[in-house]
Structures are given as structure tokens and as C-alpha cells.
Amino acid sequence: MCAQVKLTPSVLELNLPEIEKRIGCFIKKYVENAGADGVVLGLSGGIDSGTVAALSSLSIGGARVIGLMLPEKETYNSKDVNDAKLVAEKFGLKAQVCDITPVLEGFYKTIPIFDQADKLCKGNIKARIRMIYLYYYANKLNKIVCGSSDKSETMMGYFTKWGDVAADISPIMDLYKTQVRKLAEHVGIPHELAAKPSTPALWPNQLAETELGIKFETLDLILYGLERFMATEEIAQQLKVQKILVEKVKSRWLSVEHKRRLPLTPKLEYRTVGIDFRLPRHTY
Amino acid sequence: MKEIIKLALAQISSKRENKKENLQKIEDLTIKAKEQGADLVIFPELSLTGYVLHDQVYELAEVIQGPSTKRIEELAKKTGMHVIFGMPELGEKTKATIFNTAVLVGPTGFIGKFRKMYLPTHSVFEEKRYFRPGYQIAAFNTAIGNIGLFICYDIFFPEICRLTRLKGAELIVCISASPAVRRSYFEILTAARALENTAFLAYVNLVGVQDGLQFWGGSRLVSPIGNLLAKARYDEEDLLICEVDYRDIRPVETFIPTLRDLRPELFDELKKHSETL
Numbered sequence: 217m218c219a220q221v222k223l224t225p226s227v228l229e230l231n232l233p234e235i236e237k238r239i240g241c242f243i244k245k246y247v248e249n250a251g252a253d254g255v256v257l258g259l260s261g262g263i264d265s266g267t268v269a270a271l272s273s274l275s276i277g278g279a280r281v282i283g284l285m286l287p288e289k290e291t292y293n294s295k296d297v298n299d300a301k302l303v304a305e306k307f308g309l310k311a312q313v314c315d316i317t318p319v320l321e322g323f324y325k326t327i328p329i330f331d332q333a334d335k336l337c338k339g340n341i342k343a344r345i346r347m348i349y350l351y352y353y354a355n356k357l358n359k360i361v362c363g364s365s366d367k368s369e370t371m372m373g374y375f376t377k378w379g380d381v382a383a384d385i386s387p388i389m390d391l392y393k394t395q396v397r398k399l400a401e402h403v404g405i406p407h408e409l410a411a412k413p414s415t416p417a418l419w420p421n422q423l424a425e426t427e428l429g430i431k432f433e434t435l436d437l438i439l440y441g442l443e444r445f446m447a448t449e450e451i452a453q454q455l456k457v458q459k460i461l462v463e464k465v466k467s468r469w470l471s472v473e474h475k476r477r478l479p480l481t482p483k484l485e486y487r488t489v490g491i492d493f494r495l496p497r498h499t500y
Numbered sequence: 501m502k503e504i505i506k507l508a509l510a511q512i513s514s515k516r517e518n519k520k521e522n523l524q525k526i527e528d529l530t531i532k533a534k535e536q537g538a539d540l541v542i543f544p545e546l547s548l549t550g551y552v553l554h555d556q557v558y559e560l561a562e563v564i565q566g567p568s569t570k571r572i573e574e575l576a577k578k579t580g581m582h583v584i585f586g587m588p589e590l591g592e593k594t595k596a597t598i599f600n601t602a603v604l605v606g607p608t609g610f611i612g613k614f615r616k617m618y619l620p621t622h623s624v625f626e627e628k629r630y631f632r633p634g635y636q637i638a639a640f641n642t643a644i645g646n647i648g649l650f651i652c653y654d655i656f657f658p659e660i661c662r663l664t665r666l667k668g669a670e671l672i673v674c675i676s677a678s679p680a681v682r683r684s685y686f687e688i689l690t691a692a693r694a695l696e697n698t699a700f701l702a703y704v705n706l707v708g709v710q711d712g713l714q715f716w717g718g719s720r721l722v723s724p725i726g727n728l729l730a731k732a733r734y735d736e737e738d739l740l741i742c743e744v745d746y747r748d749i750r751p752v753e754t755f756i757p758t759l760r761d762l763r764p765e766l767f768d769e770l771k772k773h774s775e776t777l
Binding site: 238245249493 | 552553
């Protein structure tokens with residue numbers, strides 16, 4: 217359908233000053249309109265959260281941005297903590313550290329069916345506990361929660377439902393990971409941090425690319441092609457990858473739409489939440 | 501009729517679902533425009549209510565001439581100004597048929613309206629879900645010239661602007677709510693529509709953010725030869741005063757005689773082929 221699209225890295229190039237301006241304006245207007253005092257975000261030491269922290273601080277001023285570092289002993293990595301502190305210092309935002317280990321351990325103890333060996337279920341608890349901390353700060357300090365999910369992870373469903381993806385706004389959700397890397401350097405995130413392998417830090421040594429089974433450079437071009445209705449054969453041919461790889465990406469993208477939406481309800485009445493109750497998100 | 505008129509391009513951010521506040525802004529800026537010598541002030545598409553309305557449009561739509569139109573008529577009478585603005589119009593013959601409408605009022609009251617003909621329903625747009633398309637071209641003879649109206653996505657269909665010109669419009673006004681990702685298309689098309697029709701084209705866009713859509717502003721006046729005569733700021737509210745000198749049309753019409761050279765038989769072909777697309 218879109219044979220004219222040439223899947224080379226150049227298609228992912230952005231007008232970075234323009235994108236920075238657009239996202240900055242988006243954050244600023246949202247905070248203003250919501251009557252909030254700023255934003256709170258999770259600061260993991262990774263590229264996505266570092267970029268969102270930088271964009272938020274540049275847009276509304278670091279004094280109105282709180283970066284929460286939420287480490288826990290199982291995945292503790294001093295490099296990540298240092299990187300998070302470096303971002304906080306560079307962009308003048310307020311950083312606070314809350315060690316979530318005791319909460320997690322308390323949680324595990326109280327679940328009768330808790331299975332220590334099931335790292336995914338256990339890891340998801342960590343992401344959701346972090347969400348609770350962020351929303352506590354937001355409620356208490358009249359701030360909004362600023363998410364840092366990117367488009368690659370969101371399309372692949374590579375996130376914890378109601379966990380790391382939970383936020384009031386997600387300023388970089390329309391940018392692929394490789395685009396975020398470029399935006400990160402553009403806004404002043406050090407190259408070393410921008411090039412660091414991505415990890416959700418749900419268990420030790422977890423790496424996004426290893427788990428997804430594909431490099432973001434390739435994944436992003438596949439997703440770009442799918443976004444533009446390209447056939448899997450065409451994408452595979454252009455990128456010189458196996459068709460099965462593209463089909464797997466497409467299948468995963470389509471199978472996790474439920475993670476990106478409100479819970480489904482049967483249509484029973486005149487207008488239904490999440491189906492045809494179509495209202496503006498806000499009245500401003 | 502005046503040969504030279506002053507326009508005020510009122511590039512505003514509308515407060516969604518808040519007609520009271522938007523009417524106040526329209527009133528304030530009309531007075532300000534008058535103070536700066538303007539004859540006509542132009543506000544963006546759906547400036548009365550905001551653009552992203554979804555189901556709320558059913559509560560916000562009003563007949564023309566309903567209370568909001570009447571208030572702006574009073575304003576026009578009081579200030580001696582001509583005012584163009586956008587609003588969701590409730591049809592008079594049914595209970596829930598709504599149009600996306602541009603309204604022109606002047607010192608003598610209501611002059612006319614245009615109902616958007618092409619309703620974008622793709623990408624982030626869902627206008628056909630809520631609006632009925634218009635069927636009438638709009639060009640009105642006024643004390644400040646023959647003014648034509650159309651709305652936003654209509655600009656992609658050259659026949660709208662062409663028909664407006666053929667009905668006599670010399671100043672064609674496009675009110676818009678265009679999000680930033682589409683900026684380059686409008687920057688090209690505003691120049692093209694003016695040039696191919698040898699008429700002045702005033703484009704007035706919304707600014708602000710509504711449900712993630714960032715409206716880019718960039719309102720402008722384009723000359724009959726396609727030159728940019730004045731341009732408002734990107735992304736921020738602005739009130740741009742600019743001048744239309746209708747005497748500039750004649751030399752352009754002789755230099756680029758697109759209207760003289762129209763070939764009516766081609767329009768039959770156009771009709772035939774568009775029916776069998």
C-alpha cells in the first residue's frame with residue numbers, strides 16, 4: 217500500500233528543535249490548564265525518563281519538577297542511580313530517593329500464592345509499586361504524573377499494565393526509541409547515558425533488546441513501516457530481514473492493544489464508557 | 501465600496517466548551533482591532549466553542565441567528581466592524597443536525613454564513629461523525645468588498661475556492677483549526693489558492709493545545725499573486741493587522757489570467773471522473 221516508503225534510518229530523522237518546542241509547549245500547557253504545580257516523574261537513570269525529565273525542566277523549570285528515584289535491592293545499580301542524579305543536577309530538578317525494598321518485601325509476604333521464581337509477576341509488582349509512589353507525590357503536591365514510555369515499547373506492549381505506563385501525560389509516546397536517543401542528546405543528555413542499553417529493571421540484568429529479540433534500530437523501522445500500512449513482505453524485503461521476524465513484531469503489536477486502552481465493557485446502554493462515550497479529556 | 505481595507509487576523513486559543521469566555525475574547529479583540537483601524541476582524545474555526553468537542557458539540561451548537569450570533573451582531577453594530585468567526589450551527593429544521601459554520605456579521609447585522617463542505621474524518625479528525633456538510637458556496641457583497649468564506653480542510657479542494665471566486669469574492673477568508681503536523685500543507689495551499697484565483701486570501705488558524713492536538717497559528721494574508729503580505733506568529737496568540745488593496749487584483753488578473761482562461765468543459769470531465777473514482 218505504501219511501496220514508496222523507503223525504510224532507511226533517515227525516515228526516523230526529526231526536526232529536533234521543533235520537536236523539543238512542541239513537547240515543551242505540550243507539557244507547559246497541560247500543567248497550566250490542569251492548575252497543577254508541576255510534574256512528578258520516575259527517574260530511573262535510563263534514557264526515556266532522563267529525556268522526559270530534561271524536557272519537563274526546560275519547559276516549566278526544574279524547580280517544578282520532581283524526579284523520584286525508586287530503587288530496590290534486587291535490581292539496584294549504582295550506575296543508574298548516579299546517572300539519574302546527574303540528570304537531576306544538570307537540569308535543576310528536585311530528586312528524591314525512596315527505597316521501595318521494604319514495601320516490596322511486605323507485599324510479597326502478604327500474597328498467599330506469591331511465587332518467588334515467577335520473575336515477570338514479581339517484576340510487575342515493582343512497576344506498579346513505583347506507580348503508587350508517583351501518584352502519592354502527585355496527589356500530595358498537586359502535580360501531574362509525567363510518563364516516559366516511548367512509541368517502540370508502547371507498540372510492542374513492552375510495559376507493565378497500570379505500572380510504568382500509568383501517567384497523566386506521556387510526552388514522548390509518539391517517538392520511537394531511536395528517535396528518543398537523538399532527542400536526548402539534543403536536549404543535553406550525555407551521550408554515554410543516551411547510548412546505554414534500555415532496561416525496565418524488573419529483575420537483575422534484564423535488557424529490553426535481549427527480551428524483545430531485536431535491536432531497536434531494526435524494530436523501529438519495522439514499526440515505522442507497520443504504522444504506514446506497509447505489508448510485512450515489503451518491510452522484510454527492504455530491511456533484508458526474515459519475514460517471520462516482521463510478522464512476529466506485527467502480531468505482538470496487534471495482540472497487546474488491550475494494554476493500551478481502558479477495560480472493555482459490553483455495550484448495554486445509550487452511551488458507553490470507552491466505546492462511544494466520546495468526550496474531550498478536559499474542558500479547557 | 502472601499503478600495504483599501506484593514507484586516508485584523510485574530511489568532512486565538514479558544515477555551516473549550518466555554519462560550520462565555522470565548523465571546524468575551526471575541527469582543528475584547530474586536531474592540532482592540534477597531535482601535536487599530538481594522539474594518540474586519542477574523543477569528544478561527546469553531547472559535548466560539550473550541551475545536552475538539554466530541555459529544556459535547558450537541559450541547560454547544562446553536563442556531564444562527566441564536567444568542568451567540570446575536571451578541572456578535574450587537575458588537576459589530578456597536579463598533580462598526582465586520583466580524584467573521586466559527587461556531588457549531590444547529591440546523592433549524594431538525595433537532596440534532598449540526599454544521600461546522602463560518603459566520604459573517606457587519607455593522608448592519610447578520611450578513612451570511614458558510615457551512616464547511618469537506619469534513620475531515622481521518623487521522624485525528626472525526627468531523628463526519630458530528631457534522632452534516634454544507635452545500636452552498638459563500639460570497640457576500642459588503643461595504644468592505646466581496647468576501648468569500650470557507651473552512652480549513654476545504655482548502656485541499658480547489659473547486660471550493662474557485663467557485664467562491666467565480667461568485668465574485670475578491671477577499672477569500674479561510675478559518676481553520678489546523679494541527680501542527682499539517683502546517684506545511686497549509687503554507688503551500690494558502691499561496692496556491694490565492695494565486696490560482698487571483699484573489700486575496702486571509703487564513704486564520706487556531707492556537708493552543710486541545711487533547712494533544714497542537715494548533716500552529718501562522719495566520720496570514722496572501723496577495724493575489726501568492727505573496728505573503730503578513731504572517732502571524734507560530735503557536736502563540738496574535739492580533740495581526742494587515743491591509744487589502746483591491747486595486748492590486750487587476751494587474752495580476754492581466755498578468756496571470758487564470759479566470760479568463762477557464763475551460764468549462766473540463767469541469768464536466770472532472771465531475772464524470774470523480775463520480776467513477
